[in-house]
Every structure is written in structure tokens, then in C-alpha cells.
Amino acid sequence: MKSLDRREFIKNLGRIGTTSVIGTLGLGVFAYTQRPRSRPIYEQMHPNVLRPPGAIGEQAFLERCIRCSRCVDACTAGAIKIAGPDEPHIARGTPFIDAFETGCVLCLECTKTCPTDALEPLEDKSEVKVGLAVVDTERCVSHNGSGVCGACHTVCPFRNFAITQGIRNQPTVHEDACVGCGLCEEACIVDGVKAIRVFSDRGPAA
Amino acid sequence: MSGKLQWLRHLLRFGVLLALVLIPLLAHYRIAVEQHQIERIHNEGAANTAESILLVVDSIFATGPDVESEGASDRELRASASAQINQVQGNVWSFSIFGLSWTDLLAGVESMFTSKTILWAALWGMLLPIGLTLLFGRIFCSWICPAGFLFELGDAIRKRLPKALNLPKRRPVWHGHKYVLLVVGLLMSAVWGMPLLGMLYPPALLGRESHAMLDSLFGAAGVISLTGVSLFLFVLLMVEILLSPRMWCRSLCPGGALYGVLGARRVFRVKNDFAACTQCAACIKACPMGLNPMSDALGIECDNCLACLPSCQPDALHIKAGLFPSAESADSAKRSQTGGNQ
Numbered sequence: 130m131k132s133l134d135r136r137e138f139i140k141n142l143g144r145i146g147t148t149s150v151i152g153t154l155g156l157g158v159f160a161y162t163q164r165p166r167s168r169p170i171y172e173q174m175h176p177n178v179l180r181p182p183g184a185i186g187e188q189a190f191l192e193r194c195i196r197c198s199r200c201v202d203a204c205t206a207g208a209i210k211i212a213g214p215d216e217p218h219i220a221r222g223t224p225f226i227d228a229f230e231t232g233c234v235l236c237l238e239c240t241k242t243c244p245t246d247a248l249e250p251l252e253d254k255s256e257v258k259v260g261l262a263v264v265d266t267e268r269c270v271s272h273n274g275s276g277v278c279g280a281c282h283t284v285c286p287f288r289n290f291a292i293t294q295g296i297r298n299q300p301t302v303h304e305d306a307c308v309g310c311g312l313c314e315e316a317c318i319v320d321g322v323k324a325i326r327v328f329s330d331r332g333p334a335a
Numbered sequence: 336m337s338g339k340l341q342w343l344r345h346l347l348r349f350g351v352l353l354a355l356v357l358i359p360l361l362a363h364y365r366i367a368v369e370q371h372q373i374e375r376i377h378n379e380g381a382a383n384t385a386e387s388i389l390l391v392v393d394s395i396f397a398t399g400p401d402v403e404s405e406g407a408s409d410r411e412l413r414a415s416a417s418a419q420i421n422q423v424q425g426n427v428w429s430f431s432i433f434g435l436s437w438t439d440l441l442a443g444v445e446s447m448f449t450s451k452t453i454l455w456a457a458l459w460g461m462l463l464p465i466g467l468t469l470l471f472g473r474i475f476c477s478w479i480c481p482a483g484f485l486f487e488l489g490d491a492i493r494k495r496l497p498k499a500l501n502l503p504k505r506r507p508v509w510h511g512h513k514y515v516l517l518v519v520g521l522l523m524s525a526v527w528g529m530p531l532l533g534m535l536y537p538p539a540l541l542g543r544e545s546h547a548m549l550d551s552l553f554g555a556a557g558v559i560s561l562t563g564v565s566l567f568l569f570v571l572l573m574v575e576i577l578l579s580p581r582m583w584c585r586s587l588c589p590g591g592a593l594y595g596v597l598g599a600r601r602v603f604r605v606k607n608d609f610a611a612c613t614q615c616a617a618c619i620k621a622c623p624m625g626l627n628p629m630s631d632a633l634g635i636e637c638d639n640c641l642a643c644l645p646s647c648q649p650d651a652l653h654i655k656a657g658l659f660p661s662a663e664s665a666d667s668a669k670r671s672q673t674g675g676n677q
Contacts, residue, residue: 141511148512152519160527163534192450192528195442196539197429198546202358203421207366213547214562220529222543238421244429244438245446246456 166217178219178331179226179311181209182233182257183240183248187331193247196222200239200248208233208311226259228311228327233259235286235310254286260309260329262292262302269324271299281313281325300325338645344477348484355426355481355542359549364392365420368413373397385553426542427481428533429460436460439475439539440468440597441590445532448525465597472598476584476591477623477640482537482568483584487623489572490580506579507625508586510636514596517589532589537571540564585624585636595635603656605633605643611651621646628652 181200184190201209201224208231212219219225226233235254243249251257262281270276279298285291290306292313300313302325309327317323367373367389381387396416397409422433429438438460447454467474476483496502520532533539544564551560575582584591607629618628621643626633628643644652 141509144509144511145515148515149519152516153523156520156523156531159534160523160529160531163529163531188528189450193446193454195429195438195446195530195533196543197425197438197442198359198543199425199429199431201546201550202362202424204362205366205369205417205421207363207370211543211546211550213550222534242424242431244425244431244436244457244460245443245454 163221165220177260177329179228179259179309179327179329180331181224181226181239181248182235182237182259182308183243183251184259185247185249190247191220191223193245194223195245195247197244198222198224199242199244200224203238203242205236205238206234207231209239226311228314229323230315232284232312232315233257233310234312235308255306255308257308257310259311260327261304262307262309262311262313262325262327264300264302265322265324265326268319268322269300270319271297272324278318280316280318284312284316286310286312340641341645344640345484345487347478348481351427351479352481352484352541355545356549358423358426358430359546360388360392361420361423363549363553364389364396365417368417373413383557385557388552426539426546427479428536428539428542435463437463439536439590440464440593441536442530442533442539444593445521445524445530448521449528449530451525464594468594468598468601470602471639472601472604472635473591473594473638474598475594476588477638480538481541485537485541485568485572486575486581486584489576490623493576493580496576502577506582508579508582510586512586513588513592516587517592520589536588536590537568537583538590540568544568581623581625584638591638595638599635600658601639602658603639603654605637605639605641606653606655608651608653611649613649613651615648617646617648618643618652 178187180187180190181204185193196211198211201211208226208228209224210227212221212223212225216225224239235257237251237254237257240248240251264272264281266272269278271278274297277297279294279300281300282288282292282294282298287306287308290303291308292300292302294300309329311327313325314323314327317325363385364373367376373389373393376382376386376389377393381390393413397412422431424431427437427439428442429436431437436459438457440461443454443457443461446457464475493502517532520535524531544562547562547564548559552558571583605628612629614629616629619626622628623640623642624636624638626636628637628647639654641654644654
């Protein structure tokens with residue numbers, strides 16, 4: 130009986146060793162395949178990743194976020210999306226805002242539902258800092274003289290503070306008031322790459 | 336009575352599986368309401384499958400007295416529906432239902448490992464699963480986990496397959512692998528700074544995949560598309576049916592390992608009345624986890640699914656409450672585990 134126990138013990142040690150080695154190698158390869166990769170065409174439209182309101186620093190965010198998609202269910206605008214195979218430059222399963230399609234309406238529901246505080250709870254719209262809107266004066270129809278627009282100014286939740294208008298509705302963004310919600314980018318009438326885009330300090334590849 | 340309990344268990348897990356599809360579906364309906372798209376779809380008619388699904392959901396929530404005149408009551412009904420839908424968010428990985436917050440133990444623990452901090456918000460969400468596990472052991476696996484439901488279905492399918500197929504005999508896999516995988520996975524996640532186990536944990540994958548499916552249906556493409564996750568789950572299910580039923584839950588699941596360890600000293604456990612037991616071994620056949628309920632104390636592998644209770648003809652098996660298992664039962668627990676390996 131005793132020798133049987135001993136044999137069983139040695140057998141189990143072998144099993145533990147095998148699983149540790151296979152597990153470490155397997156998870157390592159898996160982690161490597163899951164790393165964010167660059168995708169030039171997409172980056173032309175969206176140079177960096179926009180995270181939902183209240184998101185903490187990018188590295189800490191990737192560590193804390195459990196990829197549960199509660200923020201997506203909470204979003205009233207449908208602005209928050211989950212990175213899938215179509216967005217290889219964003220860590221798989223993490224939430225992001227695609228301002229080209231839909232901007233954030235700053236309801237702050239997502240910040241209240243996050244279970245790990247990867248999105249910290251916010252009380253007021255002005256605390257949000259998703260990114261910063263930047264006007265491309267060569268593409269903007271009001272700036273380059275091909276027309277008079279003003280769509281971004283009209284839609285801005287901090288109208289006359291974050292975006293002010295000059296002659297022929299030429300928009301100017303003010304860094305201190307802009308929260309980077311992306312409603313201006315959504316509203317921009319320019320085809321293809323929009324004339325006003327939101328940039329963040331979160332790189333395309335981690 | 337106990338037989339009915341098993342049906343209740345299957346029904347509960349099937350309900351969870353259904354909720355994984357319904358919750359993101361309702362979230363999409365809520366977006367259509369909040370963005371005033373539902374009125375447009377109502378007036379113009381559904382253009383694709385996604386919009387006709389939205390109309391069906393809308394007919395449930397907004398059937399006010401004057402639907403035809405598009406009166407104020409219709410809009411009010413939709414607004415209150417939106418507020419109610421907002422009370423239900425997430426999937427089994429982490430959800431909140433009417434103020435009740437639940438974060439899977441593996442999710443919270445892994446998040447703390449990757450970020451190397453104690454996340455009090457996550458701990459708050461883990462209170463309920465921790466409490467339930469301390470009382471009842473691995474009941475998440477047997478009563479809630481939607482992947483466990485699928486794998487148990489696979490086991491049932493294997494048993495009903497015609498004998499002519501000549502399937503290979505059940506290949507037993509050592510139970511201890513999952514604990515090694517849990518430790519290795521947590522350490523690797525901490526090293527890589529990204530949650531790796533959460534991307535292999537079937538209940539989390541099911542929630543994420545159904546979410547992605549509905550997102551693609553309601554997205555620009557308008558059709559349901561699947562990702563590699565579906566392939567992984569399908570292959571796993573096929574391996575279980577053809578080679579080793581319940582292999583994932585018994586031997587590989589890191590989440591099950593975590594629940595098992597936490598529920599090692601659970602209050603409620605299956606006990607055998609040795610005076611009544613006839614050693615017929617019917618309970619061993621009934622146990623989905625491949626354990627031996629006759630040996631009394633079932634250790635950390637038992638998930639309190641209670642499938643053994645109705646199988647016992649002399650009615651010797653019972654659920655008993657007790658804070659400390661006796662030394663004698665601990666000894667028989669050891670025997671039951673080695674017995675399960677064979």
C-alpha cells in the first residue's frame with residue numbers, strides 16, 4: 130500500500146511538471162497571438178485607441194479590465210464597442226469608442242457599472258477625458274473655403290467652450306474644455322478621413 | 336423530489352445560457368430607443384433581420400393603448416422599458432441585476448494578479464459568489480455555469496449515441512491539472528499584464544461570443560458572424576463527447592479549481608449514511624464529476640449538483656450541514672479522490 134502511495138506521489142509530481150511546462154508554453158504562445166498588432170489602413174482613420182469615459186492609464190486599464198462588456202450594455206448611445214478580429218490593433222475583448230461611427234453622449238453610465246474600476250466612476254461630464262479633438266484645417270470645408278458648415282460646433286456638448294466658431298463657422302478647439310467625446314467627429318460632413326478627429330495618448334500598439 | 340431538483344438545476348443553467356443572448360439583445364433595443372431609431376423603424380418598416388427583431392422586442396415593451404396614433408403613452412412605455420433594461424447588464428463573467436452585483440471569482444482574482452493591486456470594487460462584486468461558495472462549495476459550476484450545461488448536454492448525447500459507433504472508452508484525465516493550470520495561469524497573467532485565463536474560461540467565452548454575435552447582427556454587416564472562440568468551444572465539446580466526457584469541468588477548468596479550493600470547507604455537503612448504504616455503487620455511476628459519493632466526504636472536487644441523491648435506492652445519501660468535517664471523513668476523502676482517478 131505504501132509503495133503504491135509513493136508511486137502515485139511520483140506520478141502526480143510528473144503530472145504537475147508536465148502541466149506546468151505545457152501550460153506555461155501554451156499560455157505564452159496564446160498571449161503572443163493576442164498581442165495588439167498594427168493595421169495601417171485603420172490607423173489612418175483612428176491613429177490611437179479611444180477608451181470609454183473614466184478609463185485609467187492604458188497599461189493599468191489593460192491589466193484591470195476583465196473584458197466583461199458591462200460598459201457596452203450600459204452605453205445608451207451604442208458608442209462603446211468590443212475589440213474583435215476586425216480591430217487587431219486593440220487588445221482583444223477590450224472596450225473602445227469608434228468616434229467615426231458614434232460619439233459618446235457623456236451619460237456616464239459605463240463609469241458606474243465597471244466591476245473593477247478600470248473605468249473610474251465620474252460625477253460630471255466635464256471630468257471626462259477620452260481624448261482631444263483636432264481640426265484638420267486643410268480638410269475642413271469652413272477652413273479651406275469650400276463651404277460653410279458648423280456641424281461640429283452645433284453638436285458639441287460644451288458648445289462655445291470646447292469649440293468656438295470664427296468667420297464662416299471656422300471651428301477652433303480649446304484643449305482645456307474639450308473632453309474628447311467624439312460627437313464632432315461623428316457629425317463632421319467630410320467624406321473619408323474626417324476633418325475633425327479625436328486623438329488620445331493611447332498608442333495603437335501597447 | 337430530488338429528481339425534480341435536477342430538472343430545476345438544468346432549467347436554471349439553460350436560463351443563464353438564454354440570458355447571455357437576451358441581455359445584449361435588450362441592450363441593442365435600449366440603444367434604438369434612446370437614439371429614437373425605433374420610431375423610424377416603426378414608420379418605415381424593418382429593412383433587415385436586426386430591425387425586425389427590434390420590432391418584435393418593441394411589441395413586447397411598447398403596447399400602449401394608442402399604439403397606432405404614436406401617442407405619448409407609447410414613448411413613456413419605451414422610456415420606462417429602457418430604464419428597466421439598464422438594470423440588467425453583463426454576463427456570468429460579471430453582471431448586475433437590479434442592483435445585485437456579481438463578479439466571477441476568477442475574473443476578480445486574475446484582475447488583482449495582473450494589476451498587482453487589491454481592487455476593492457471587484458471584491459464588492461465577489462462578495463456574493465464567495466459567500467455562496469463558502470456555504471455550498473462549487474455550486475457555480477453545477478447550478479449557474481452555462482458552459483457546464485453544454486458539457487453536461489454533451490455527456491448526455493454521448494450516452495444516447497448508438498452503440499454501433501464503437502466510441503473509445505472514457506479516457507480519464509487527472510483531476511489535479513486544473514489547480515496547476517490555475518497557478519500557472521495567474522502567474523503568467525501577472526507577467527504578461529493581461530488576463531489570460533479569462534480568455535480560455537468557457538462561461539466567459541460564451542458570454543463574450545454571444546455578445547459579439549449580436550453586435551455583428553446589429554452592426555453594419557447585418558449578419559451573425561462567429562469568431563475563433565466558437566471553434567474552440569466546438570472542438571472542446573467534440574473532444575468531450577468523443578474521448579472524455581466532462582473533461583474540462585473535472586480536470587482542466589481553472590475557475591472550477593478556484594471555486595473548489597474556496598469551498599473546501601463548505602458548510603453543506605453530501606454525506607453517506609453508512610448504516611443504510613448497500614454499496615450498490617449507483618451513485619458512482621450517477622456522479623457527473625466521476626467521484627465516489629459512498630466514501631462520504633467528497634473533498635474539493637464535488638460541486639454539490641446533488642445528482643447522486645435520487646440515484647440512491649436505500650436513500651442513504653443526504654445533504655448535511657456541518658462546519659468541520661471529521662478526521663475520519665478527511666481520510667475517506669483521500670480514498671474517494673484516488674478512486675476517482677482510476
